Amino acid sequence: MPGMTGAVVIGGGVIGLSIAAHLARDGVATTLLERGELGSGASRATADVLRSYFAGDPDGSRLAARSLRAYAAAGLPMRRVGYLVLFTEPEQVAAFEAELPAQRDAGVRVELVGADEARRRNPLVDEPGLLAAAWSPDAFVSDTRRIVRHFADEARRAGAVLRTHCEATSVDAAAGRVETPDGPVTAGAIVCAAGAWSPRIAAAAGVDVPLTGAAVQELLLTGPVPGLPDIPVTLHAASGLLARARDGALLIGMGHPGTDREEWLARVKSQLARTYPAADPAGLRTAVTGPRDASPDRSAFIGRRPGTPAFLYAAGFSGHGLCQAPAAGELVSALYHGRAPAVPEDRLAAARIRPDRIAVDGRMRDVHAQNERLRRAGPVVPVELPGPVRAWAVTRHDTLQAALVHPDLSKELRHWADWSAGRVPRDWPLNNIVTAQSMITKEGAEHRRLRALVGKAFGARRVDRLRPRVAHHAAALLAELAHRAPGPVDLRRHYAYPLPRNVICELVGMPETWHTDLRKLTDALIRVTDDADYAASRMGTLRALFAEVIDLRRREPGDDLTSALIAVRDEAGDRLTERELHDMVMTLFIAGHETTINLITNAIRALLAHPGELARLRAGTLPWSAAVEETLRWDSPVAYFPMRYATRDVDLDGVRIGAGDAVVACYAAAGRDERRYEDAAEFRPSDPAPDHLSFGHGEHFCLGAALARMEVEIALESLFTTFPDLAPADASGEPEPLATPLSNSTRTLPVLLGPPA
Missing domain, CATH: 1.10.630.10 (Cytochrome P450)
Known part of the structure; x- marks a missing residue:
């Protein structure tokens, strides 16, 4: 049925429902459109875990810490189990220590513990290469379905209209109009919370939300583990194996299956046997599956497009939407009303991924055309490598030759500011x-x-x-x-x-x-x-x-x-x-x-x-x-070889490279430098x-x-x-x-x- 509303929210997962509830409570006439049942997308493929610590993402941790307080205030079920991150590489320990002040500033309680203490907290862990672990007491097992119902009830009580089985078939952001099978909905603001489908919707508003592509998240359940204690939620940092106790077995996840599920499953079994030898990998079965939307840097996109009608978005939660949903709703409502959000908008907006940098195509679909573009841009060019990772690309022969012997460009990782600050995806x-x-x-x-x-x-x-x-x-x-x-x-x-x-x-x-x-x-x-x-x-x-x-x-x-x-x-x-x-x-x-x-x-x-x-x-x-x-x-x-790091401010061919910046050597680009070679x-x-x-x-x-x-x-x-x-x-x-x-x-x-x- 056609209608006019203050804001239309596209997506009925936990993020969209939280946004609808916050907007409605703040006095906005709100309509939510969900193509299926409420919570039937990424929200159903969760481990029912709430936590505040997100390594390498202090802003995500800030959102999660605010969300934990909101969940506790709402009286939702939360059983404290704690969160343990297992480190098997010295670099993981160093990265944790470098990032610790930022995590503490975000309101996260987390500390470094030794290998013996980690094994005491999770007696099932028998990882032979364990060096240390991060321990945060603020992690809880909850009930995702209860949380979905909570936000839906809150939204309805505040006057929001929630329409299920009502797909947004097209969006005219300039007119504030969303087409549905039941007719158009016109609104003063469109809010995109459609998970993996967000890029298509945002593109209609001229907003680039660069998700890494829709993936299927799959969680597995082991066979019964005799005498299983109530262990912390535990992440093996190197492999991404996440485990928690559920019904006398281990509920586990490790990335997503990709195109070769059997190969992925073999990797999961191998890592499970190495880290948790008491668990039987032969008994693994699927517990839950669902879509997952991920941003390139694994941090959520929350932002707005200036102008009227308003267009706002919240996507790319990388499987962490449940942990950050209350704060996401709060932030979107703040942006709608022109209030300052709890996290600065420029740190969450999608534009942070590509600010005035040339994005290097990591799939190398046409490396020489890409290199020609880089050379035209200059001998030293700011680029964004897949990750995303920021760097300076040295593109021309003579400049690269100078860079390779420059005394203030070091190969030692300790000089890389983005690494020390936790801005490089682990x-x-x-x-x-x-x-x-x-x-x-x-x-x-x-x-x-x-x-x-x-x-x-x-x-x-x-x-x-x-x-x-x-x-x-x-x-x-x-x-x-x-x-x-x-x-x-x-x-x-x-x-x-x-x-x-x-x-x-x-x-x-x-x-x-x-x-x-x-x-x-x-x-x-x-x-x-x-x-x-x-x-x-x-x-x-x-x-x-x-x-x-x-x-x-x-x-x-x-x-x-x-x-x-x-x-x-x-x-x-x-x-x-x-x-x-x-x-x-x-x-x-x-x-x-x-x-x-x-x-x-x-x-x-x-x-x-x-x-x-x-x-x-x-x-x-x-x-x-x-x-x-x-x-x-x-x-x-070799196309682009990483990395060198400026130990202090460096002038390279007239371009200032700041202390701590990374520099990548573009060998394939330098080889076709027309200033160096005739008919290059x-x-x-x-x-x-x-x-x-x-x-x-x-x-x-x-x-x-x-x-x-x-x-x-x-x-x-x-x-x-x-x-x-x-x-x-x-x-x-x-x-x-x-x-x-x-x-x-x-x-x-x-x-x-x-x-x-």
């Missing part, structure tokens, strides 16, 4: 890169100490001795390809990937039988994904795998880098800590094969696209090294080759550059000699790029091999 996919205790995150004497331990392994003599082994691996892989049936072959999967993997695994002492476990793990570490817990979980699994390698080489030393590093660690612990040993081995593996895979892939693609240049190489007019160097310049295997966008191998920065510059120049160059030269010459008729399988289409701002390449390389020579 589930950022590149956290494992910036927090590693290895050469890439050290400076000065510490950097030289770690680099010296492995420097000889990558020297010219050792690399030359490895040449026959690389040639052997290449010949073996090509022999396998020669026996494949005719038809398209993914050369990245069957050649570019296994060649450097086999070489680096030999170098670090990884048994061949373990190679097959590596690909999915390493691919997941740096990719952008809608499941924010995915990369963290994969990182934990990869750490465990390399811990097994180190254990094996301690028992059975060999002629490999891991055995050599173990000897240093065990003979002189002051030269290498245990954490540094583990991070060094893993960093050597990742750095030793990820960029080489991309370089082989990019070089093959470039040569297939430039048959004239390939003919010159085959004829011996140019050495194969020319193709390697030109690929490094023209299509660098053209692929033209030459001898001598032009210089480039793809392996870095200065003290942090890539230790494995000589090995990578040698591997790719052999890979290219062997491939094109063995398969002289090699051709693209589909010249009309572009393979999908790697979904990560770190690497620059494609996920596949489909070719037709032709007959072997």
